[in-house]
Amino acid sequence: MKLSVVIPCKNQSAVLFSNIEKLGIPYFDALKVDYEFLLVIDGSDEENIKIANEKMADMPKQIKLVDYEPKLGKGHNVQHGFNEATGDFVLFMDADFATDLHVLDQILPEISNYDGFIASRRCKGAKIMNKQTVLRRIVSWMSRLLIKLSFGLGFKETQCGYKLFRKDLAKILAKKQIIDGFAFDVEYLYFCKLNGFKIKEVPCIWNDGEKSTIKHAGSTSMNFMKDMKRIKKNKKNYILTNDERKSLGLEVKEA
Numbered sequence: 001m002k003l004s005v006v007i008p009c010k011n012q013s014a015v016l017f018s019n020i021e022k023l024g025i026p027y028f029d030a031l032k033v034d035y036e037f038l039l040v041i042d043g044s045d046e047e048n049i050k051i052a053n054e055k056m057a058d059m060p061k062q063i064k065l066v067d068y069e070p071k072l073g074k075g076h077n078v079q080h081g082f083n084e085a086t087g088d089f090v091l092f093m094d095a096d097f098a099t100d101l102h103v104l105d106q107i108l109p110e111i112s113n114y115d116g117f118i119a120s121r122r123c124k125g126a127k128i129m130n131k132q133t134v135l136r137r138i139v140s141w142m143s144r145l146l147i148k149l150s151f152g153l154g155f156k157e158t159q160c161g162y163k164l165f166r167k168d169l170a171k172i173l174a175k176k177q178i179i180d181g182f183a184f185d186v187e188y189l190y191f192c193k194l195n196g197f198k199i200k201e202v203p204c205i206w207n208d209g210e211k212s213t214i215k216h217a218g219s220t221s222m223n224f225m226k227d228m229k230r231i232k233k234n235k236k237n238y239i240l241t242n243d244e245r246k247s248l249g250l251e252v253k254e255a
Contacts, residue, residue: 006081
């Protein structure tokens with residue numbers, strides 16, 4: 001089994017490579033599975049691009065810097081990484097490693113029983129290690145409510161930056177994806193719901209990074225809501241054809 005780990009990164013190159021060296025490589029080496037890290041730094045400034053290129057000189061071959069395009073957003077970075085992934089399972093996680101890596105310990109024993117897994121800070125057994133600001137808690141609560149009302153997703157939350165899918169599902173998610181920004185998580189899970197994929201929510205230990213790439217909560221929230229409307233309008237395009245369902249091992253629907 002091979003794991004592809006996609007990490008979108010905007011202006012966090014120093015933090016990212018420190019986390020890879022101190023946490024990522026030791027953890028994944030200890031799993032004794034084949035793996036690759038695909039780092040996508042679209043949207044980063046020249047200084048962070050320079051840091052990334054310099055750090056890559058000392059990285060082992062399984063750490064790869066993916067070609068990037070200018071400023072298309074986190075969703076695009078993940079999409080680009082999914083397209084480049086070669087593993088049997090594809091995981092994306094945040095550059096600050098806010099989600100404790102050991103959530104994968106819960107996933108691996110069941111990895112063949114589901115089409116995907118999402119880490120959660122809200123389901124039973126999860127732990128948030130440092131207190132969020134009042135504003136961030138309010139924004140988080142409102143977004144969870146809106147997502148639940150709009151899409152009927154049966155998860156405690158959708159926005160934790162740690163999700164794993166089997167390879168063929170990851171590839172078609174990237175193919176169907178239209179959202180470049182932060183609402184791409186909702187898009188992925190809505191697509192999975194519409195087509196009957198089995199996704200399991202697992203509790204995680206979460207420690208918010210010191211540096212957030214979300215600088216303007218108001219404008220970010222507005223863009224998130226606009227993207228949610230785009231997702232709803234795109235519903236018919238998410239529904240798989242019978243040929244696509246066959247390729248993914250799903251039951252073909254009668255006409």
